[in-house]
Ligand SMILES: Cc1ncc(COP(=O)(O)O)c(C=O)c1O
């Protein structure tokens with residue numbers, strides 16, 4: 001018997017895959033670290049932020065993104081406390097909406113945006129522009145001008161074209177923005193290839209190894225309308241080991257020395273990016289904010305001491321570590337199909353349009369029946385969506401009670417980051433609402449899209 005050929009040529013005799021982990025002793029248990037901090041079972045059903053998920057489904061419908069506001073705020077505070085004041089810039093790409101912008105402003109964090117759209121949202125929600133960092137490997141002139149005119153705190157430049165373009169518009173507008181240089185440090189982060197960002201063969205930043213980073217320094221220093229404020233490094237995302245961050249910290253600190261030696265300029269800031277891993281499945285050990293802060297600080301301080309440099313301000317940009325663990329996605333079970341001798345396919349009313357990560361990265365998730373408890377035996381399932389795509393998988397291997405039935409609610413944990421923000425309208429499926437729960441109350445923070453919203457985009461241009 002052979003498995004499916006990777007190129008897709010043979011499709012017969014497909015063996016069921018081995019499940020990596022045995023069924024848990026009690027399917028009703030909520031693995032700690034994976035679920036939001038306020039999550040617990042009450043009368044059998046999951047409660048988050050003091051609200052029963054059955055009430056959430058009844059009031060707001062499914063699929064539904066649910067955010068534990070207290071969880072989000074606590075993690076934001078923990079990062080802010082671990083690093084020094086004003087040095088944590090939440091990465092908005094993880095999940096951004098007006099309410100999140102307000103929570104961040106209240107908790108004293110900065111905000112990293114990487115497109116004009118994210119910037120527009122932050123400004124519309126009243127976020128102080130001086131606390132905004134602008135990222136992006138291909139910022140348009142319009143986006144740069146928008147950032148300049150808004151007075152954003154820092155612009156992280158990512159290419160020689162951008163340095164010239166930014167210089168041109170800053171001079172034209174009579175402004176002198178603070179600029180950081182994104183450096184690719186050559187660190188191979190232990191994560192999925194698509195979310196590793198500091199090796200040389202990818203699109204971000206100026207390579208340190210090739211000398212491009214030092215050339216970027218020369219070009220910026222030649223433009224008096226740009227204020228070179230520091231260096232930036234981001235090695236990738238969903239990283240558990242601290243060693244990659246430590247090597248990156250060491251390498252950018254070395255660059256600070258090279259810049260001082262070549263130009264006599266001492267840069268005041270080092271931004272070491274985000275990427276701190278969270279628990280998606282039992283056994284994942286999230287990086288501790290204080291531990292990573294202490295390690296980074298030690299390395300930079302040691303490096304600076306060795307070369308007689310003042311220690312720069314250390315900043316970071318966590319996204320997932322703040323937004324991820326407090327979010328769950330609530331689905332209603334629909335079709336259930338037993339594929340004889342292989343597995344049970346449990347279909348839910350969403351899928352790859354509200355969570356692309358499984359299809360894109362082979363991401364793993366924890367999920368469970370949450371509208372009731374069950375003592376039925378576990379059966380190996382695959383949780384799939386409603387899209388016209390066989391790769392439309394939400395959770396690849398999942399033990400569910402064998403009495404799982406249409407109408408049951410299933411929740412997927414740790415979906416607070418990179419799910420709503422990467423959602424699509426594939427198959428003209430509408431994006432779910434986002435509801436924040438706290439102290440027993442629930443409120444919509446992003447309304448559900450309607451089919452009318454989608455049709456409007458067609459109808460507004462008139463009929464052919
Ligand atoms: C420049 C930059 N900063 C911060 C982040 C946030 O990463 P994470 O959500 O993994 O913390 C990213 C995304 O990987 C990024 O590209």
Ligand SMILES: N[C@@H](CCCC[NH3+])C(=O)O
Pocket residue numbers: 093195197237238357417418422
């Ligand atoms: N979108 C990715 C992370 C990449 C972040 C941007 N550099 C994820 O879901 O894990």
